[in-house]
Amino acid sequence: MKNKEIVVAGVMSGTSADGINVAFVRLSDRPRSGSRSASISVSAFRGQECPRHIELLGHVEYSYAKNVRAAVLGAMNASRASVADLAQLNFLLGELYADGVLAAQRKFSVKVDLVACHGQTLYHQGKAIPFLGRTLATTWQTGEAAIVAARVGVPVVSDFRPSDMAAGGKGAPLVPYLDYLLFRDASAARIVQNVGGIANLTSIPAHAAPSSVVAFDTGPGNMVIDAVTEKFFGQPFDHNGKIAASGKVLEPVVGKLLKREFFRKKPPKTAGREEFGREFVREFLRTCGRAKKQDIVATATALTGASIADAIRRFVLKDPTARNRPLCEMILSGGGAKNSTLVTMLAAELAPLGVRVRVSDEFGLPSSAKEAVAFALLGYQTWHRRPSNVPSATGAKRAAVLGKVSFP
Ligand SMILES: Nc1ncnc2c1ncn2[C@@H]1O[C@H](COP(=O)(O)OP(=O)(O)O)[C@@H](O)[C@H]1O
Ligand SMILES: [Mg+2]
Secondary structure (H helix, E strand, O other): OOOOOOEEEEOOOOOOEEEEEEEEEEEEOOOOOOOOEEEOOOOOOOOEEEEEEEEEEHHHEEOOOOHHHHHEEEEEEEOOOOHHHHHHHHHHHHHHHHHHHHHHHHOOOOOOOEEEOOOOEEEEEEEEEEOOEEEEEEEEOOHHHHHHHHHHHHOOOEOHHHHHHHOOOOOOOOOOHHHHHHHHOOEEEEEEEEEOOOEEEEOOOOOHHHHEEEEEEEOOOOOHHHHHHHHHHHOOOOOOHHHOOOOOOOOOHHHHHOOOOHHHOOOOOOOHHHOOOHHHHHHHHHHHOOOOOOHHHHHHHHHHHHHHHHHHHHOOOOOOOOOOOOOOOEEEEEHHHHHHHHHHHHHHHHHOEEEEEHHHHHOOOOOOHHHHHHHHHHHHHHHOOOOOOOOOHHHOOOOOOOEEOOOO
């Protein structure tokens, strides 16, 4: 498969624990024109070998069954999960990922050469902390790659994050590699913003070298919105932001929560359910008091929008009031890009900063497919024994070849 065009299935399941995204991506080291489907133009990653052709052949999303979602969320609750539960979940997810790839092969009538499977994060501690006399950064993604390899019949690259941590990084974020290849621009500064369970951004100054890429988690994405929508309306998420649109934002609540340490902390920084899960939602609800339930959903939505804008003001635009700044665009992706109330709130926060909001779909990359495409790219790099972390984004001391390979 070396130096040949190959089709990689990128498989992603994020912290929202909503399900599995599968993207089929054709990759090649040679630029290619005249392909049937929309091809995304790629700029070279300076000083490193990387694909020059990335073409999305198809993308599909499979929701977890209700009981599987409950098991996944339960497993993230470190104090309660049993070892037997975790071992079983590992193998079950392997089967479900394989089912997803096999179903997508039938749907798109395409056979893949390689699977790149992120796995389901159960725990992520990006910053090293003391443990039994050593200081360790740790992470854990589950979903048995040996099962995926056996069922699909092709090699599987999995477990991308530990390699970056072994090189001194935080193991996250890894998507900036794709962001840089696809969205670097000669004249516009770009902020590539993904709104999944957690929201994260990649800042790419105009005409930037890889070393000037900054990326970090800005705070909650859909996680708090989902939690309060489930609690008050019995729905897993606020479809198109309709509930939030019918409520009124409690501005003092947003102001108070933005004072928390996480939002003030300088990047690089990462967050997970540890920061914005159950405990945070409890505090959020306490701060909202006896407000109307639609106002609480509106406020959770505004908190996501305001925390993103706040992060941009503090850490991305060095001087937000400066005139004659080069054009700055936000490229939005993730499930949150479908929440139109959130997008409207975000655009209103960013307009005074001179940042224009666009969605990644405008660039030929469907917003919900982006992370799965990113892991297809990372898998491709690993298969060719090439690095794909962005050290300035993760804090790693060196470029690292990410992941492990399982053979069928
Ligand atoms: N039509 C929609 N309207 C509003 N929110 C949506 C919509 N579709 C998806 N979402 C939100 O996106 C989340 C999933 O986003 P995703 O990018 O898959 O996150 P993750 O990577 O954390 O799994 C859902 O939990 C939901 O909050
Ligand atoms: Mg998801």
